Amino acid sequence: AAGVAGDILQRISDLVDSAEHHRKLGAIAAISSLISLEQELHAQMGTRFANYLNSFIRRSDSGPEHEEIVVAAVSALGSLVKAEMGIPPDMIVDFISNALDWIRPSAKKIDELRRR
Numbered sequence: 001a002a003g004v005a006g007d008i009l010q011r012i013s014d015l016v017d018s019a020e021h022h023r024k025l026g027a028i029a030a031i032s033s034l035i036s037l038e039q040e041l042h043a044q045m046g047t048r049f050a051n052y053l054n055s056f057i058r059r060s061d062s063g064p065e066h067e068e069i070v071v072a073a074v075s076a077l078g079s080l081v082k083a084e085m086g087i088p089p090d091m092i093v094d095f096i097s098n099a100l101d102w103i104r105p106s107a108k109k110i111d112e113l114r115r116r
Contacts, residue, residue, distance in 0.1 A: 008034070043086030050087050050095065053077045057098045074099050 008030075015027035056073035059066070077095055081087060 039086075046080060046083070046086045047088075047091070050077060050080055050091060053080070054095050054098060057095070057102055070099075070102055 012027050012030050015023045015030065018024060018027075053073045053076050056069050057077075061069075077099075081092055
């Protein structure tokens with residue numbers, strides 16, 4: 001992928017450096033198109049990644065391995081939200097709710113163990 005990105009950047013650079021008017025306009029058009037594409041891809045990836053991570057939280061597995069997975073997924077979701085990848089606010093609220101639902105039973109278990 002880096003090779004493709006490098007090739008695209010080089011081609012745009014060549015258009016920018018061109019003495020021909022239509023090539024400079026081509027560079028501008030290419031940049032504008034890539035910006036739109038980047039924003040669309042960014043939003044699609046953000047939502048998809050968030051759904052993948054949320055699926056780890058919603059699973060009903062138990063045990064230390066699952067707890068480690070959930071903690072890592074919640075942390076990654078936090079990073080994803082901070083990155084502003086176009087995740088709708090209602091989805092974020094949903095993910096937080098799922099994480100809290102996962103935490104609550106664990107907190108109850110800890111309280112029960114402390115009482116014994």
